[in-house]
Amino acid sequence: MSQKLVVVFFILFSVSTSFGQQINIGIRDTVHSDILEDDRPLSIYLPPSYHYKPDQHYPVLYILDGDYNFRYVAGLLELQGGISENIPEMILVGISGKGSTTYKKNCKPTIPGVKDGGNADEVLSFIEQELMPYIEKHYKSLGFNVLAGHSVGGIFIVNAALKRPELFNKYIAISPALWWEENAMNKVAKETYTTKDSLNTEVYVSLANEKRMGVKEFLEVAGPEFKFRKFERENHNSVGAPTYKWALRDIFKEWKIEKPYFESAEELEKYISKNASAFDIPLPIAEAVLYNSVVYVLKDQPEELAKIKDLVSANYPNSEAFLASLFAANAIRDKNYDEAEAILKESLEEHPGSFELYEKLAEVHLKKEQIQTAQEEINKAIRLAEDQKLRLWRIEELRDLENKIEAEVSKS
Structure with missing residues (x-):
């Protein structure tokens, strides 16, 4: 490389570092888990009014595989909450998946007779006993919490809703991979409904233009708490945004004011x-x-x-x-x-x-x-x-x- 080229490169690099400013949509945090014997990174989105309304508290949306899905969900909350006010402003907590191997293990429960089990129940205990108390202590949580997961993460959501329906106010399972282990979650659902008439919560389940996900078969054994919508024009990777829009706007439909004003x-x-x-x-x-x-x-x-x-x-x-x-x-x-x-x-x-x-x-x-x-x-x-x-x-x-x-x- 010539000396002249080196000088030009240096000037361009200096300009980019001097004038290029990073635009952040969230902050990075970490919570230590004694249950998992590990540190779990978090991505946190705070709504527009968070810092200028010091006494305001907010509902919290927790999402699995937060490193992968955090940015688009944060943008959706900004649009639907802070900008258009179709839903209240919300805090977003993206839980790091820590790589696909760990993530898949974390999302799958252990079920008798199922070989490909994981530690989903242990991770749910981490969320209940360590993560949620941490968020409530360090952030302005209102105490209204929603848990969401996509694909393999949808297995986690369905398992959590069936076993611990009271832990979250609402659940969102986006295109859940309920084909896993020959529809193993159907067995969990059947066992759950032998002892419960109702889960006393709502679980929003979606599908894109995909087949053989096991959702149809699961809904045949699940209760009416599982609300379903199919998005025919979306694929498995794009169905998240319309699912969140549908689910969150339905969750907060009583909050949304019918007219854009009060007449009295x-x-x-x-x-x-x-x-x-x-x-x-x-x-x-x-x-x-x-x-x-x-x-x-x-x-x-x-x-x-x-x-x-x-x-x-x-x-x-x-x-x-x-x-x-x-x-x-x-x-x-x-x-x-x-x-x-x-x-x-x-x-x-x-x-x-x-x-x-x-x-x-x-x-x-x-x-x-x-x-x-x-x-x-x-x-x-x-x-x-x-x-x-x-x-x-x-x-x-x-x-x-x-x-x-x-x-x-x-x-x-």
């Missing part, structure tokens, strides 16, 4: 009551629905808005600052800038770490042509947003307001 405080109250009966956990509210309700539908109904505020404070305290920013937005629209400022400052007394409140204050003072104050407030909003690890698109929204304020500075 009474509608919100009924929604709260419905959720209380469907879930024994305090799920957050979809803030896009609050936005539509306050800014568009009820904007000129102060009595209804006052009732909405009371209901949110009592049931969704982690959305109080957001709601205050919406009330301020209404006041800004009506050019009631002093009222907007008062609303925001009052809320900041309770929520001093809210970037949303400082963002709106900056907007108020920009409207009032108090440019220096607006600069200070948008800078504060951006610092908080960065510290609270907001998604990049949201920080760019703050910077857009910063640019508008700077443009006013340049005029003066």
Whole structure:
């Protein structure tokens, strides 16, 4: 290689390392298992609001073979939860498979008369006694847990649901390899239903355009708790994404608000009551629905808005600052800038770490042509947003307001 080529290569490498920044979708963690006598790596996805809502807790989706499936499932949770609010935001815990040999052994239970058995029951004990307590201690788990696995991992899911249905709130078996050992899991199902009338849970089972997976035969001996859907246009490797979308949206169907807004405080109250009966956990509210309700539908109904505020404070305290920013937005629209400022400052007394409140204050003072104050407030909003690890698109929204304020500075 010539000296000239070496110099060019060095320059290109320096540029790529200087300007190329890694975009992370999760964090890596490890839990030690005395049961398995091993360390088990974990991939953890935290939802968009995780760091700027310090008191908010979240449902947790645990997936097997996390090294393989983590990225696409994290993206799906971001879309369905954080962006579209079809489901509540969730934490994702991807359990490392530690290579195919270990993974296959971990997914298969020991069944009398079956040669190709594994240590699935031991791994389930690890999940119950070591992994889940670790997640609950170190992450903001809400106590609503879903367990999912694909293919061989689906054997693990079916085995866990049959033997320990109470351990998880719901189970998802994606294209499970129930042909294993001549449909050995059918025997486990038959034995289970001789002592139980119901599993008191739900197991979502899917198939793609594949044959001889043993699912049809298994469903003939399983109970109605096993909910099945076939995705004819998918193959074995692509069926995971539509399965998660179907299963999670069905699991949280009572959480999903039918209309994109509330027409009255009474509608919100009924929604709260419905959720209380469907879930024994305090799920957050979809803030896009609050936005539509306050800014568009009820904007000129102060009595209804006052009732909405009371209901949110009592049931969704982690959305109080957001709601205050919406009330301020209404006041800004009506050019009631002093009222907007008062609303925001009052809320900041309770929520001093809210970037949303400082963002709106900056907007108020920009409207009032108090440019220096607006600069200070948008800078504060951006610092908080960065510290609270907001998604990049949201920080760019703050910077857009910063640019508008700077443009006013340049005029003066």
